[in-house]
Amino acid sequence: MAAMADLTQTHHKQLLSRPFRKRKKEKSRHCFTEFEMLFRILPVVFFLFAVVDACSPSDRAALLAFKAALKEPYLGIFNSWTGDSCCGGWYGVSCDPDTLKVTDISLRGESEDPIFEKAGRTGYMTGSISPEICKLDSLTILIVADWKGISGEIPKCLTKLSHLRVLDLVGNKISGEIPKDIGNLNKLTVLNIADNAISGTIPASIVNIGSLKHLDLRNNQITGEIPSDFGKLGMLSRALLGRNQITGAIPSSVTKMYRLADLDLSMNGISGIIPENIGNMPVLSTLNLDSNRISGQIPPTLISNGGLGILNLSRNALEGHIPDVFCADSYFMALDLSFNALKGPIPNSLSSAKYVGHLDLSHNHLCGSIPIGSPFDHLEASSFTNNDCLCGNPLRTC
Template sequence: MAMASLVPLVVVLFLSAGSPSPIESCATGDLQSLLEFKSSLRDSNAGVLSTWTGSDCCSKWYGVSCNAATGRVEGVNLHGAAADLGISEVSPAQRTISGEISPAICRLDMLSTFVLAYWRNISGSIPPCLTSLAKLRILDLVGNQIAGRIPPDLGRLSRLTVIALADNQISGQIPPSISKLAALMHLDLSNNRITGSIPASIGDLKMLSRALLGGNQISGSIPPSIGYMDRLSDLDLSGNRVSGQIPTTLGKTRVLSSLYLDGNSLSGFLPSTLLGSHVSILNLSRNLLEDEGQDSFSPDGMKLAMSGHRLFFSSMDKSLDATAWTARSSSRPVHRPRLARSITIVGWMDED
């Protein structure tokens, strides 16, 4: 595997979308919208918004990028963990911006990238009007205190490739309209307060490669349609309230390599299709899975030991040379073993 393929999807998109443009003045309407957006935020020590003065918002305002020909704002990229911030001597762990997301951001109708991530103290809700930004491709609000619901008509944003809302206080259900986002590649809703079930039509997201939904209060069963997502490589449903059986279709995905189902209420048997699949990391701990009593249940002579309907045996190929990486918007590291046919099953016994 080439090293370039290990670069997280979101980082690649950030690099391509955040390049500065040579134009020096943005459209008057965009300038006013940015100033109104700024007025709803308080930059106590990061120094980012101190650059937002004057009319040269396309060349001198940190994180703002424009179309070189039209002067229209196409990107607002304010990432609190950015190593190249270079504006303040405050370390990334101490940088703070507070306030709320002003609906004025919705008047930037050419906006394709909106990143307001890892500032810890940004609260309020996601402005429903964001769904009017028809050109939006990247929405990253990770690492704040944003509450409320995901806009129900998010599916209107047909160009979205990245939705990263992890590590907030977002509640409500995953809107069914999300299944209409045919271009979506990266979905991270982990570590929020999301309830309800996973939309049955989520399998329509044929371009999706990472679905990170762990650390919520999601209930219901795993939709079988997930097994028909040909590009899905990482699926995390851990730490939820998911019940029912593991669908056999999960073992038929073409490139799924890591599957985290731990900390749920899954029952029944582990489909044999999973252990004959491309999955290299499988975490099933803290569930209600049953033991079929089949010593040949796993490949290469590895026995899946179960007791009291709790998975407690951890077995791995000692020859694995794993390379770990973490996406910028993900709180869970994903390990990609170089030996694609090896499988690691992680689990432990609950002491009752």
């Protein structure tokens, strides 16, 4: 019986021990399988990391052609433009993470980037913008700004880049005309080609860019008139066209641009009158019309508009009286009506204005006594000189 009991116990122990040995074997095989899988996956992972920054061959070729047409001798902007990793390692280039197509070229010659701080200078680049850039068919942002020496023309094929939202070529020596079919860029929100040598007229098709919010054409050689239906640009908040050779009248359609905050038409050859309802524009805060040939009278709505902070109508041919419609909401950081043919007295209501920082009424035909109190108590004589018969502080006593 004792022998039988020992045999039973031994058999029982063997039965109990088998599952553990089996599980141990299975666990060992499982560990080996995981290691084997990891060994097989690692090359794939390394391959993915190797290509994740590689843009398409066609985009890479277009970028290299773009680079070849430019010369940047001081900062080494293009030193990183080597190899295949154009989506991660190339300065100023960004791509769509899913398609690996180039979407963004941002090259500014003036920025706070460490590359400029290290060099202790702003950028300078010569050459031109290659039409090969138009092969980047997913491009949404093209910024090649403030390089001072880039010349040539705006590639006409840029208007075929249907995804383009920002075109910023400010601060170069680009010449030629704005492409006639610029209106095809119906997703464009920013068009900045200021401080170049652009000639020709403003294309009529520009009014078709319904998404446009910022338009800066300042300091070029643009001629002709502002399109009569300019007011169709309903999303526009800044229209900066100063320092050109633009002629004709201010289109009345401008007064329907309800999102327009800044309008600069200064230093052109604009004639005609100021549209009567221009002061009713709800968010207009800056209006620069100085140094033109504008005639007629100042619309009262311009003076009574409490949101208008900068109004410069100097160096025109304006006549009549200054509208006596200033109020407690009037807040002018700058009000310049100098060098016109205005007559009559300085409006007494100007004393009720909430704030007037800079005031220039000089070189007109104003007459009468200068009102007492703010803002006149802090103004200098130069604000009132060369009028017909103004008197009172800070001029001679009446």
